Amino acid sequence: MTIEAVIFDIGNVLIKWQPESYYDRVIGPERRKAFFADVPLHEEHQKVDEGASLRDVFYNLADQTPEWADELRMWHDNWNDLAAPEIPHSVRLLNALKLRGVPVFTLTNFGHDNFPISQEKFGFLKCFDREYVSGRLNLIKPDPAIYAHVEQDCGITPEALLFTDDREDNIATASARGWQTHHFTGPMGWADRLVAEGLLSAKDAE
Known part of the structure; x- marks a missing residue:
């Protein structure tokens, strides 16, 4: 899909x-x-x-x-x-997806009051089309309820969502709901996955 x-x-x-x-x-x-x-x-x-x-x-x-x-x-x-520094290659991938017109969301375990502090330092954290922040929702990964909230809010079928996270338990819950997933162990592997999905060109993903 x-x-x-x-x-x-x-x-x-x-x-x-x-x-x-x-x-x-x-x-x-x-x-x-x-x-x-x-x-x-x-x-x-x-x-x-x-x-x-x-x-x-x-x-x-x-x-x-x-x-x-x-x-x-x-x-x-x-x-x-x-909570620093930024991971430059990952930020480039985020920006490249935005330039390609691909909707990008965040699903993050983050506090409601410190997330804006990080956004002020790292401007790329303001670029998401939708923000799913645990501290705002009072739901936290890997509770299935936060994934259900994402599905209901964005209206996209689970199979059409591609989610990356560094924690395997968070990935496992998403996979169980039918999401496409990538266990993040470094930006190069994530770049390769985005290219394989046809979301970015190899040059975009450098």
Whole structure:
């Protein structure tokens, strides 16, 4: 079936999402390891993806965990250093699809208040034809309900959607619903898939 829309995840597809790297630079690897061992940071961040305020989650946690208060507030205050940098080849592929007139959506686990912060830094995050952001919807991948919402909202049959994500569990749920999928392990493989689908030329995908 012809692909009618291409859906991008964001973290580790269009921008890097490796908070450990940020803290390694700022506080050093040894202190970072202790910090991540003492505080369930990724579990706390999931609350943001589910709809809580980034500032509330991490400032409240800082108040409760004074020995790591400065580091916890950095998660909010330095967000655009934490969720960075962009992945240039992936951004080129996104822009090439737009130039070709292919509808592009995002389906992302992202907070309602930090997504606009990232959009201000990375202008390409404003170019989607439709934005499906977990923190706005109070639904999160890989819950099938968020995929059902995409289908209902865009009106495109599942088989005509092509979705890329770096997490296999997110891909598996989409595949089970009949979506076309690509497990993102790097932009070159994604480029090859877009060319194979006839959505981009080899030159477009460079």
